[in-house]
Amino acid sequence: METLLSVIRQLQAISEPLENALRQTLRRHELPRRHWLLQPGQVSERIFFIEKGVARGYYLKEDREVTSWFMKESDFIISIVSFYSRQPAQEYIELLEDSVLWSITYDQLQRFYDAFPEFNKVGRLLTERYYLLSERRAQNLRMQSARERYTQLLADFPDSCRRLPLKYIASHLGLSPETVSRLRANIV
Amino acid sequence: METLLSVIRQLQAISEPLENALRQTLRRHELPRRHWLLQPGQVSERIFFIEKGVARGYYLKEDREVTSWFMKESDFIISIVSFYSRQPAQEYIELLEDSVLWSITYDQLQRFYDAFPEFNKVGRLLTERYYLLSERRAQNLRMQSARERYTQLLADFPDSCRRLPLKYIASHLGLSPETVSRLRANIV
DNA sequence: GTGAAAAATTGACAAATATCAAGTTCGGTT
DNA sequence: AACCGAACTTGATATTTGTCAATTTTTCAC
Numbered sequence: 435m436e437t438l439l440s441v442i443r444q445l446q447a448i449s450e451p452l453e454n455a456l457r458q459t460l461r462r463h464e465l466p467r468r469h470w471l472l473q474p475g476q477v478s479e480r481i482f483f484i485e486k487g488v489a490r491g492y493y494l495k496e497d498r499e500v501t502s503w504f505m506k507e508s509d510f511i512i513s514i515v516s517f518y519s520r521q522p523a524q525e526y527i528e529l530l531e532d533s534v535l536w537s538i539t540y541d542q543l544q545r546f547y548d549a550f551p552e553f554n555k556v557g558r559l560l561t562e563r564y565y566l567l568s569e570r571r572a573q574n575l576r577m578q579s580a581r582e583r584y585t586q587l588l589a590d591f592p593d594s595c596r597r598l599p600l601k602y603i604a605s606h607l608g609l610s611p612e613t614v615s616r617l618r619a620n621i622v
Numbered sequence: 623m624e625t626l627l628s629v630i631r632q633l634q635a636i637s638e639p640l641e642n643a644l645r646q647t648l649r650r651h652e653l654p655r656r657h658w659l660l661q662p663g664q665v666s667e668r669i670f671f672i673e674k675g676v677a678r679g680y681y682l683k684e685d686r687e688v689t690s691w692f693m694k695e696s697d698f699i700i701s702i703v704s705f706y707s708r709q710p711a712q713e714y715i716e717l718l719e720d721s722v723l724w725s726i727t728y729d730q731l732q733r734f735y736d737a738f739p740e741f742n743k744v745g746r747l748l749t750e751r752y753y754l755l756s757e758r759r760a761q762n763l764r765m766q767s768a769r770e771r772y773t774q775l776l777a778d779f780p781d782s783c784r785r786l787p788l789k790y791i792a793s794h795l796g797l798s799p800e801t802v803s804r805l806r807a808n809i810v
Numbered sequence: 811g812t813g814a815a816a817a818a819t820t821g822a823c824a825a826a827t828a829t830c831a832a833g834t835t836c837g838g839t840t
Numbered sequence: 841a842a843c844c845g846a847a848c849t850t851g852a853t854a855t856t857t858g859t860c861a862a863t864t865t866t867t868c869a870c
Contacts, residue, residue, distance in 0.1 A: 500764055500765050502757070514753055514757070515750075515754060558746075561750075562702065562706045565749070565753045568753065568760060571760050572756060572759055573688065575763040575764060575796060576793070580827070599848095601847075601848085608763060608764040608765070609828090610827070611848075612827090613828075615849055615850080616827095616849085616850085619850090767856085789817070798857070798859075800818090800859080800860095801856090804819085806819095807820090
């Protein structure tokens with residue numbers, strides 16, 4: 435909880451009434467590895483904050499899993515499309531480790547936006563931040579070699595990258611598992 | 623102007639006062655090919671709507687141009703990072719054809735959000751839409767072969783793709799110009 | 811229009827990466 | 841602790857894509 439509040443405070447000062455409302459509304463989750471926060475067909479109801487753990491978003495393409503992103507401690511987890519559009523998701527969101535999360539529902543979030551106008555700034559800044567991350571991932575795919583992409587991911591996930599299953603890393607980097615294995619062997 | 627208003631109306635009904643305010647505020651631009659809407663170091667002041675024309679966003683990496691996106695008629699042009707963060711841009715935005723654009727400044731947009739609360743929905747939906755497009759581009763880079771990526775771009779730009787300079791297409795797809803030239807020759 | 815410069819094409823070859831197949835290691839369950 | 845299946849590694853080979861160079865085509869300024 436305190437971690438989440440401090441992340442929000444870095445974006446926008448939190449008034450006391452807002453802080454109280456947040457403390458009353460946020461729900462804490464302890465969930466095991468392999469738990470799905472979202473599966474295709476479900477409408478994403480909650481946005482999650484990761485206090486502890488790692489998650490990935492992925493979808494199936496021709497029977498293969500393709501990992502769109504990883505998120506780690508102090509990141510937010512959201513299916514942008516489903517959560518905002520209120521439509522059924524096409525993707526999976528899966529916990530890769532036993533995790534502690536905090537969440538708020540879509541309806542609760544809208545009420546926060548109405549009741550605490552300054553909170554809109556938080557929402558907008560976070561959307562922009564994740565939009566930027568998405569753009570950066572795309573640019574990396576465009577311009578960097580396999581080795582550079584792998585090194586970049588190591589930099590983004592210094593502690594947890596080694597724990598991420600290799601085949602998920604591979605599909606995220608747009609590479610075969612064999613190639614990632616060889617990169618890993620050459621870097622050590 | 624009417625094209626822009628109809629695009630907005632598809633997202634959210636426009637009240638008469640809002641429509642009047644938009645008509646008074648929006649500025650029309652007729653700009654030549656090769657005009658830069660934004661260059662590194664500048665803070666992006668305006669968001670543009672393309673009534674006629676095509677634009678691209680690109681940046682330099684080790685002396686090479688890398689095209690992040692193309693936008694065409696009925697799209698919006700914005701440097702997400704610079705416009706929202708009010709920080710100097712690192713990218714270029716360039717018109718690829720003689721164009722007709724409509725624009726509004728950052729400050730004007732904020733005043734619209736304040737004065738016409740329903741307009742926030744338009745802003746949020748557009749941000750989400752472009753976020754989605756960005757994600758889709760990234761996924762295409764991850765999962766599709768060179769040929770599939772090229773075919774996808776042809777589908778996204780059915781009329782204008784043939785007019786886009788090949789070397790820009792190549793850097794956007796993460797390919798060499800020679801490869802795109804060969805793909806083009808094989809598809810016809 | 812004409813010529814110079816830029817862009818696109820084509821071919822030959824090199825490098826990067828994928829695929830397939832065979833082992834090995836690892837993790838989780840009993 | 842031992843087993844089973846999944847995950848990972850490694851090697852051999854095939855395919856894709858990049859690089860370099862030469863040529864043709866297009867573009868644009870004069």
